[in-house]
Amino acid sequence: MNLPGTLRIGLSRGRFEMLEFFRDKGAVIFTFSFPALLMLMLGGIYDEPIGEGVRLSQVFAASIAASAVVSTSFVNLGGRIATDRDDGTLKRLRGTPMPVAAYFVGKTIQVFWISLAELVLMLGLATALYDLRLPTSIVQWGRMAGFFLLGVTCWSLLGIAASRLSRSAKTAAVATLVPYTLLGFVSGVYIVPSGLPPVMEQIGALFPLKWLAQGFRSALLPDSMAAYEAAGTWETGRTVLVLGLWTVAGLVLCLTTFRWNDERTR
Amino acid sequence: MSETATVVRVRGLAKNYGPAEVLRGLDLDVHKGETLAVLGPNGAGKTTTVEILEGHRRRTGGEVEVLGTDPGRAGRAWRARIGIVAQHASDLLDMTVAETVRHFAGYYPDPRDTDDVIAAVGLTAQRKQRIGRLSGGQRRRVDVALGIIGRPELLFLDEPTTGFDPEARQQFWQLVRGLAAEGTTILLTTHYLDEAEALADRVAVIADGRVRAIGTTAELRATAGDEADVAWRDGCERTAHPTALIARLAKEYDGEVPALSVTRPSLEDVYLTMIGSKETTS
Numbered sequence: 223m224n225l226p227g228t229l230r231i232g233l234s235r236g237r238f239e240m241l242e243f244f245r246d247k248g249a250v251i252f253t254f255s256f257p258a259l260l261m262l263m264l265g266g267i268y269d270e271p272i273g274e275g276v277r278l279s280q281v282f283a284a285s286i287a288a289s290a291v292v293s294t295s296f297v298n299l300g301g302r303i304a305t306d307r308d309d310g311t312l313k314r315l316r317g318t319p320m321p322v323a324a325y326f327v328g329k330t331i332q333v334f335w336i337s338l339a340e341l342v343l344m345l346g347l348a349t350a351l352y353d354l355r356l357p358t359s360i361v362q363w364g365r366m367a368g369f370f371l372l373g374v375t376c377w378s379l380l381g382i383a384a385s386r387l388s389r390s391a392k393t394a395a396v397a398t399l400v401p402y403t404l405l406g407f408v409s410g411v412y413i414v415p416s417g418l419p420p421v422m423e424q425i426g427a428l429f430p431l432k433w434l435a436q437g438f439r440s441a442l443l444p445d446s447m448a449a450y451e452a453a454g455t456w457e458t459g460r461t462v463l464v465l466g467l468w469t470v471a472g473l474v475l476c477l478t479t480f481r482w483n484d485e486r487t488r
Numbered sequence: 489m490s491e492t493a494t495v496v497r498v499r500g501l502a503k504n505y506g507p508a509e510v511l512r513g514l515d516l517d518v519h520k521g522e523t524l525a526v527l528g529p530n531g532a533g534k535t536t537t538v539e540i541l542e543g544h545r546r547r548t549g550g551e552v553e554v555l556g557t558d559p560g561r562a563g564r565a566w567r568a569r570i571g572i573v574a575q576h577a578s579d580l581l582d583m584t585v586a587e588t589v590r591h592f593a594g595y596y597p598d599p600r601d602t603d604d605v606i607a608a609v610g611l612t613a614q615r616k617q618r619i620g621r622l623s624g625g626q627r628r629r630v631d632v633a634l635g636i637i638g639r640p641e642l643l644f645l646d647e648p649t650t651g652f653d654p655e656a657r658q659q660f661w662q663l664v665r666g667l668a669a670e671g672t673t674i675l676l677t678t679h680y681l682d683e684a685e686a687l688a689d690r691v692a693v694i695a696d697g698r699v700r701a702i703g704t705t706a707e708l709r710a711t712a713g714d715e716a717d718v719a720w721r722d723g724c725e726r727t728a729h730p731t732a733l734i735a736r737l738a739k740e741y742d743g744e745v746p747a748l749s750v751t752r753p754s755l756e757d758v759y760l761t762m763i764g765s766k767e768t769t770s
Contacts, residue, residue: 241583245582310576
């Protein structure tokens with residue numbers, strides 16, 4: 223008797239997980255409205271013009287769009303997997319012939335579509351409220367697509383690893399939300415990058431949020447705005463390098479730490 | 489009993505959690521087609537044993553074979569042949585019964601028909617309802633549906649009726665009897681004696697990490713020997729020769745013995761003696 227293929231089960235899990243996500247109204251509202259509200263707050267407070275035809279609200283909008291993708295990948299996935307471990311989902315699945323890889327195919331599908339929906343929502347809001355221009359060239363569209371995919375991959379892997387740090391779904395929110403929020407400050411998401419004290423800026427530069435936000439700015443703002451970055455350029459190569467390194471680190475962490483259940487508990 | 493007819497074979501199973509020895513040399517056989525109830529008090533090691541057999545937990549020592557395979561090294565093909573109904577699941581609350589059962593059917597090479605399974609667990613009327621809106625007993629039926637959708641040869645039921653009202657329990661027992669009648673081998677853990685008596689062909693009593701006794705309920709009851717409690721108005725006595733005692737009493741009272749009763753130990757008495765919470769003889 224042939225067992226069903228991993229990809230087929232994975233796609234089926236993707237559909238199942240999407241349905242599950244959209245039926246959990248609390249999660250949907252929180253996931254989509256939190257970054258949107260942040261954008262409205264910051265865009266409303268800082269709206270003065272900087273650079274040629276660019277307003278500060280547009281800079282914030284690009285950075286917050288990046289952090290919104292981190293919330294739909296890192297925060298969402300870290301919490302979901304911890305919940306799966308807590309409520310018996312993982313244990314139930316482990317008792318079936320579903321292959322481990324199919325579980326992650328399902329999660330990948332869920333995270334990809336929800337992150338894409340989030341990005342569309344954020345860009346839609348920013349174009350409507352702050353006249354943010356969508357990418358104007360192939361190069362910019364390439365940056366947008368590339369940094370989106372790299373960012374989602376990197377932060378999803380880190381989210382899976384973070385789900386392991388916490389013993390329960392309740393503490394998982396802390397393990398993801400605290401670093402997410404703190405990084406928002408030191409990575410120049412909630413504060414203009416040039417307004418950060420050098421020490422904080424250097425701390426931020428160690429982590430992938432700063433680079434994802436910078437990548438998003440390079441895709442959504444005119445090239446003349448690169449002058450306002452800390453390095454005075456978009457640093458596209460370095461951005462890819464840092465995000466790539468964190469992706470590898472995330473993958474290694476996942477492979478070495480992921481567990482189906484917690485043997486420490488009875 | 490030939491080897492092929494033994495579905496579960498456990499020898500000298502040991503499990504430690506840190507310094508605590510939970511299982512200390514447990515032996516157990518489950519034969520093809522039988523329903524075996526594992527009975528024991530809380531903390532006796534029932535769930536630990538079952539989780540080792542299911543491949544959920546590593547063992548510290550001993551030999552375990554389930555369907556001819558070591559569960560610690562078993563793969564997908566082996567998992568397709570077992571079904572698990574575990575304790576304490578609170579997942580899938582936002583999904584409907586039909587969506588969930590259909591989705592899980594997709595994991596197996598030769599699943600049962602989704603509608604048939606939903607009907608078998610008595611949830612046809614609730615098939616479009618979200619699992620979170622079902623009663624506790626109905627949710628447990630969903631667990632059973634997911635446990636049997638893959639046509640398992642061996643089904644694990646871990647304390648399946650805890651928290652059920654009497655009617656739900658009766659219905660659940662009916663469902664389990666139906667599965668057994670179809671030839672499914674069932675390993676059931678419970679701490680209810682009546683459940684073991686109602687469902688199981690054989691009962692294994694676990695206490696302190698070992699099997700204390702195994703056999704049919706009649707065999708277990710027989711281990712109490714010939715002792716009975718004889719009680720009358722002016723006293724009571726436990727004796728292996730109740731008839732002789734009554735004859736003596738009849739002489740003393742010169743006829744009718746006032747308020748005479750003879751009680752054989754119930755299965756519950758036998759069980760409580762075995763697990764050591766009642767005057768142990770050893």
